[in-house]
Amino acid sequence: MDFIFIEALRVKSRVGIYPRERVAEQTLELNLTFGVPDAAAEHDDIADTIDYAQVIARIREELAVQQFNLIETLGEFIVKLLFDEFGAPWVKLAIAKIGVMKDVRRVGVFIERGRNGVSPPAHVPTAGLPG
Numbered sequence: 001m002d003f004i005f006i007e008a009l010r011v012k013s014r015v016g017i018y019p020r021e022r023v024a025e026q027t028l029e030l031n032l033t034f035g036v037p038d039a040a041a042e043h044d045d046i047a048d049t050i051d052y053a054q055v056i057a058r059i060r061e062e063l064a065v066q067q068f069n070l071i072e073t074l075g076e077f078i079v080k081l082l083f084d085e086f087g088a089p090w091v092k093l094a095i096a097k098i099g100v101m102k103d104v105r106r107v108g109v110f111i112e113r114g115r116n117g118v119s120p121p122a123h124v125p126t127a128g129l130p131g
């Protein structure tokens, strides 16, 4: 399995447990890593892989219309989108709210899921960083 990463994707969303967070959009930062078949590298064909531009477009499209109380639920929604629409076998996702709490730069959630019991290899690189 190869991995695609999308680093520091800024998206607008209405997410939060307070009424004010449901009426005004806030900016979230997403870091996303997902598995893709090795075949894309062999055949040099976008049809053999997951198009990260389409993933970004679909996330933006959905978050513009969906509402969630919890970032955990929003994260599960994105994981399901990667599984159901793009057939990703494995997804790791971090979602952060920026500056929503006093004296806290970022607060968020990490989610890692394998579709139908798929496990990642022992070592998966952190998005955008070596090692």
Ligand SMILES: Nc1nc2c(c(=O)[nH]1)N=C([C@H](O)[C@@H](O)CO)CN2
Residues within 6 Å of the ligand: 015, 016, 017, 018, 021, 069, 070, 071, 072, 097, 100, 101
């Ligand atoms: N585990 C969580 N705790 C909290 C969340 C959340 O999504 N998951 N959200 C909030 C508020 O919406 C916060 O972001 C605004 O101050 C608080 N706790």
